[in-house]
Amino acid sequence: MIDKAGIKSFIEKELEGSEYFLVDLKITGDNEITVEIDSDNSVDINYCIALTRKIEEAFSRDEEDYELEVGSSGLTSPFRLPRQYRKHIGDEVEVLEKGGMKRKGILKDADDESFTIEVSEKVKHEGAKRPVVETREVTYPYGEVKQVTYVLNF
Secondary structure, three states: OOOHHHHHHHHHHHHOOOOEEEEEEEEOOOOEEEEEEEEOOOOOHHHHHHHHHHHHHHOOOOOOOOEEEEEEOOOOOOOOOHHHHHHOOOOEEEEEEOOOOEEEEEEEEEOOOEEEEEEEEEEOOOOOOOOEEEEEEEEEEHHHEEEEEEOOOO
């Protein structure tokens, strides 16, 4: 079995000091290794290729055969790390709450514990004939949402 901790440590060391960071590392029982990286700007395909080669040099396929895929965290992939949230401050995001409710808003802030979005919602005040749109901020601890994704607008 491939040493996940060893590969993770190697990748983190390779990414150290660069704009890139490890988002996810998956290793299946069939030795299929998937490395997902991201950056504060964008992920260059040439960097993924170079990282693939470094991993292949460090972990010989002669000792244990494996399949390796190194790629970027997709634009529509759910956020996994606070750093990804901070990268998207000012962007529109969609939050899927644990109860199943979806809410779209502008990501306003993110720290290591939680993130805040600004939402516009229709509110009907008592005695009013029609609802009015009000803007408010909603803060979520990371553990209280199923997923958060960037909203692509065309």
